Each structure stands twice: as C-alpha cells, then as structure tokens.
Amino acid sequence: xxxxxxxxxxxxxxxxxxxxxxxxxxxxxxxxxxxxxxxxxxxxxxxxxxxxxxxxxxxxxxxxxxxxxxxxxxxxxxxxxxxxxxxxxxxxxxxxxxxxxxxxxxxxxxxxxxxxxxxxxxxxxxxxxxxxxxxxxxxxxxxxxxxxxxxxxxxxxxxxxxxxxxxxxxxxxxxxxxxxxxxxxxxxxxxxxxxxxxxxxxxxxxxxxxxxxxxxxxxxxxxxxxxxxxxxxxxxxxxxxxxxxxxxxxxxxxxxxxxxxxxxxxxxxxxxxxxxxxxxxxxxxxxxxxxxxxxxxxxxxxxxxxxxxxxxxxxxxxxxxxxxxxxxxxxxxxxxxxxxxxxxxxxxxxxxxxxxxxxxxxxxxxxxxxxxxxxxxxxxxxxxxxxxxxxxxxxxxxxxxxxxxxxxxxx
Numbered sequence: 001x002x003x004x005x006x007x008x009x010x011x012x013x014x015x016x017x018x019x020x021x022x023x024x025x026x027x028x029x030x031x032x033x034x035x036x037x038x039x040x041x042x043x044x045x046x047x048x049x050x051x052x053x054x055x056x057x058x059x060x061x062x063x064x065x066x067x068x069x070x071x072x073x074x075x076x077x078x079x080x081x082x083x084x085x086x087x088x089x090x091x092x093x094x095x096x097x098x099x100x101x102x103x104x105x106x107x108x109x110x111x112x113x114x115x116x117x118x119x120x121x122x123x124x125x126x127x128x129x130x131x132x133x134x135x136x137x138x139x140x141x142x143x144x145x146x147x148x149x150x151x152x153x154x155x156x157x158x159x160x161x162x163x164x165x166x167x168x169x170x171x172x173x174x175x176x177x178x179x180x181x182x183x184x185x186x187x188x189x190x191x192x193x194x195x196x197x198x199x200x201x202x203x204x205x206x207x208x209x210x211x212x213x214x215x216x217x218x219x220x221x222x223x224x225x226x227x228x229x230x231x232x233x234x235x236x237x238x239x240x241x242x243x244x245x246x247x248x249x250x251x252x253x254x255x256x257x258x259x260x261x262x263x264x265x266x267x268x269x270x271x272x273x274x275x276x277x278x279x280x281x282x283x284x285x286x287x288x289x290x291x292x293x294x295x296x297x298x299x300x301x302x303x304x305x306x307x308x309x310x311x312x313x314x315x316x317x318x319x320x321x322x323x324x325x326x327x328x329x330x331x332x333x334x335x336x337x338x339x340x341x342x343x344x345x346x347x348x349x350x351x352x353x354x355x356x357x358x359x360x361x362x363x364x365x366x367x368x369x370x371x372x373x374x375x376x377x378x379x380x381x382x383x384x385x386x387x388x389x390x391x392x393x394x395x396x397x398x399x400x401x402x403x404x405x406x407x408x409x410x411x
Contacts, residue, residue: 012086015079018072026068030061102310103237104274105247106282107400110377111176111268112370114357115152119172127374130351137263137358143255144199152357154254154264162200162255163208170212173250173268180270181218183280189245192222193232197253197362222248230289230365230387230396233271237288240273247271253361263358267366269373284376284383284400286369287311292394297333300395304337304384307397311382315401318343319381322372324353325364325388330395334386343384364388365396372400 113119115136116129136152143153143162155165181190198205213222225232225247236247252266272280287310290303308316321343323334344350353360353368360367365387372383383400 011090012083014083015076018069018076023065023069023072027062027065030065033061100238101288101306103241104285104287104310105233105237106272106274106277106280107269107284107286107369107373108246108272108277108280108282109177109180109268109270110283110370110373111173111266112367112374113154113169113172113266114263114367115154116357123176123374127371127378130353130356130371131348131375133351133356135356137261137356142259144259149260150358151259151261152263154266163204166198166200166205166208166252166254167212169252169254169266170209170250171215173252173266174212174216174218177248177268177270178216178218180280181220184220184246186219188220189243190220190222191225191236191240191243191245191247193225193227193247193249193251195228195249195251195362195366197256199255199257228362230291230398233286234289234291236271242275243273244276246273246277249366251363251366253363256361261358263353263360265357265360265363265367267363267370269366269370282403284373284402286373287399287401289365289396289398291396295329295333295394297336300330300333300397301337301340303395304341304386304397307384307399308341311399311401315382315399315404317382318384318399319349320344320372320375321350321384321386322353322368323351323386324360324368326352326354326386326395327388330386330388334395365398369398369400376400376402 110123112123112126114126114130116134117125137150138152139148139150140153141147142149142151154169181188194209196205223245225236227235233247233249247270249267249269249271251268253262254264254266256262256264271286272282274285287307290307290310292299292303308318321338323331326334338344338350351371353364353371365385368385368387372385375383381402385396385398385400387396387398
C-alpha cells in the first residue's frame with residue numbers, strides 16, 4: 001500500500017485557555033448586577049439588614065460566576081483531552097507509517113543481459129558499456145516478422161528458433177544467480193516474481209521457463225508472487241517484511257509485439273528481508289519505491305523527495321541516476337525534478353538506458369536497479385532510479401544505497 005505522508009490529517013485544533021482578565025471582569029459585572037438587582041427588587045429595609053443584604057447582593061452573583069467558571073473549565077478540559085487524544089493517535093499513526101516507509105530489501109544477487117555485451121563477457125563488461133553510454137539501438141530485422149525496425153536484441157541470428165534463444169537467456173540468468181542460492185539450504189523459501197513481455201504464447205514461454213529451471217540445478221522450490229513491477233515489491237515490503245522467504249525477480253522483454261524502439265533485455269535479482277536474512281552478505285539496500293499518482297512534475301517531485309526521505313540522512317546524496325522506460329513527457333518532468341532535488345543533471349552521473357538500448361518494457365525498473373546495484377558493487381555511492389514500463393501507471397522513483405558498516409549492524 002502506498003504510504004502518503006502528505007495525506008495524514010493535521011494536528012487537532014486546541015482550545016483557547018480561559019482568559020483571567022475576561023473572567024475577572026465578568027465577576028465584577030456579576031457583582032454589580034447583583035447589587036443593582038438587590039437594590040431595585042429588594043424591599044426598602046433590606047439595605048439596613050447587612051446580614052441579609054450582602055449575601056444576596058454579592059454571594060448569589062459570586063455563586064453564579066463560580067458555576068459558570070466551573071462549566072468553562074470542564075469544557076476546556078474536555079476539548080483539550082479530545083485534541084490530545086487525536087494528536088497522540090496521529091503521532092502513533094505517523095510513527096508506524098514512517099517505520100513502514102523506511103523498510104528496505106537486501107540485494108543479494110544480480111544478473112543482467114543486454115545487447116551491449118555477450119553473456120560470456122561477464123557483468124563487468126556489461127557495466128562498463130552502460131557507464132560509457134554505448135549505444136546499440138539500431139535498424140535491424142525484427143525477430144518475429146523480419147521487418148527492418150530500430151531496436152536492440154539479445155541475439156541477431158534471425159534463423160535461430162526464438163524458443164531456443166529464450167531458453168539460453170533464462171539459462172544464463174539462472175546460472176548467474178545459482179552460486180548465491182547454492183549457499184542457502186534446500187528448504188529456503190523462495191518467492192518468484194516472473195515479469196515477462198513477449199509475443200510468444202504464454203503456454204510456450206512458461207514451458208521454456210520450466211525447462212530452464214529444471215536444468216539450472218537450483219535446489220530451492222519457488223512459489224509465485226502476484227503482481228508486476230515495483231508494485232509487487234511495494235506490496236512485499238508491506239505484507240511480507242517478516243517473512244523468511246527470499247524474493248527472486250526474473251524479468252525479460254523478448255521479441256515484443258511492437259519491437260520498434262524497444263530493447264530485448266533479461267534481468268535477475270535476488271532480494272532478502274533485512275529482518276530475517278543473515279546468511280548472505282548484501283550487495284546493496286533497495287529502499288521503498290515511490291510512484292507519482294498523477295502525470296505531473298509536482299507529483300513526481302513529491303514521489304522523488306519521499307523516496308529520498310526514506311534513506312538514512314547520510315545516504316541522501318545521490319551519486320548516479322538511472323532512467324529506463326521513460327517517455328517524452330516523463331523525460332521533461334524528470335529533468336525538472338532533478339534540478340529541484342539537487343541530483344546530477346548531466347555528464348557522467350546520469351545514464352539514459354532508453355537512449356542506449358531502447359525501451360526495456362516491463363523490465364525497465366529491474367534493469368535500472370540491476371545496473372545501479374552493479375555500480376554499487378564496484379564502489380559507487382547512492383544510486384537513484386527513475387523508471388516507467390508497461391506495467392506502470394506513473395513513473396517510479398527508487399533509491400539504492402551501499403552497505404555501510406553502520407547499516408550492517410542494524411540490518
């Protein structure tokens with residue numbers, strides 16, 4: 001569930017304290033009215049009977065004033081109690097929301113395949129190509145119908161069976177994650193988020209996935225996770241933060257329906273809950289993603305600031321920014337937001353994956369997160385990801401931070 005701190009009700013209005021001078025003046029008025037009423041409506045001999053006159057002229061007004069004052073104090077105490085109760089409940093709610101909002105995931109394993117490098121060249125070559133801004137988006141024959149379109153693909157062999165190519169892609173992804181999973185017991189719960197965008201029939205690509213899994217040698221059994229994209233991760237942070245299970249994300253865009261301007265990519269990520277996972281050393285921490293609610297720069301600015309606010313104060317200085325799955329409207333909004341929050345706006349600190357590879361579709365956030373994780377593994381500082389993608393109703397902002405000694409102690 002999205003956490004919107006700007007939607008928290010304001011503090012309750014507190015009542016004004018009874019004003020001393022006002023009530024002192026009211027006492028004088030009551031006494032004067034008491035004396036006037038006693039003189040006007042009492043018998044002629046009453047002023048001569050002082051023992052009767054003064055209790056009636058001043059005692060009765062003072063008693064009325066005391067009753068009114070006591071009633072005013074009761075009203076004030078009641079209103080103050082209601083306001084204090086509201087503020088206490090609001091503070092508890094705010095504290096709980098802040099604790100939920102600051103939840104994060106350990107990034108334990110990463111696999112990336114793009115057209116920038118061959119799988120055999122390793123992750124370092126892949127990252128070098130991304131950091132250098134190399135471009136592989138070009139006009140070439142599409143995989144399914146042979147039309148010449150501008151896109152990037154993982155294998156340019158048009159004669160090869162798409163099913164065989166997809167099998168090799170997933171085989172490589174699982175091979176990259178298998179050494180990490182091999183350090184865990186066979187009964188380790190493993191939740192699987194499979195995010196796939198392809199023109200291949202679902203029955204066909206699921207058969208390929210099952211074959212790749214069988215051949216991977218991974219001992220753990222998986223259970224599926226509902227949802228897609230960062231929405232699923234956001235729900236995981238809300239609902240399963242105490243779960244012993246790890247979350248494995250496998251995202252691929254392969255032979256999409258409309259290949260023009262797209263990128264074939266495959267990403268694998270392994271996440272662990274900080275409260276329950278202490279076996280594997282994390283590479284980085286992925287903090288709660290924030291999504292803009294409306295396609296406006298103001299809403300994106302709020303989401304970006306909130307995503308940064310979830311970080312520890314010492315980690316809020318962003319070193320590198322990754323963009324993936326961003327349309328023209330989003331690109332303009334992001335440029336404005338980056339200036340306002342003090343992020344790098346040009347040069348070597350900003351990496352536009354769409355310009356290098358093409359639109360990664362459903363794999364957009366995962367590809368950018370994987371790239372940021374690899375940069376952190378190499379020694380970089382805080383990474384920020386702006387992502388869209390086919391499953392997103394709005395742009396997302398997500399932060400990754402290195403694992404400092406302090407964070408290791410509290411994780």
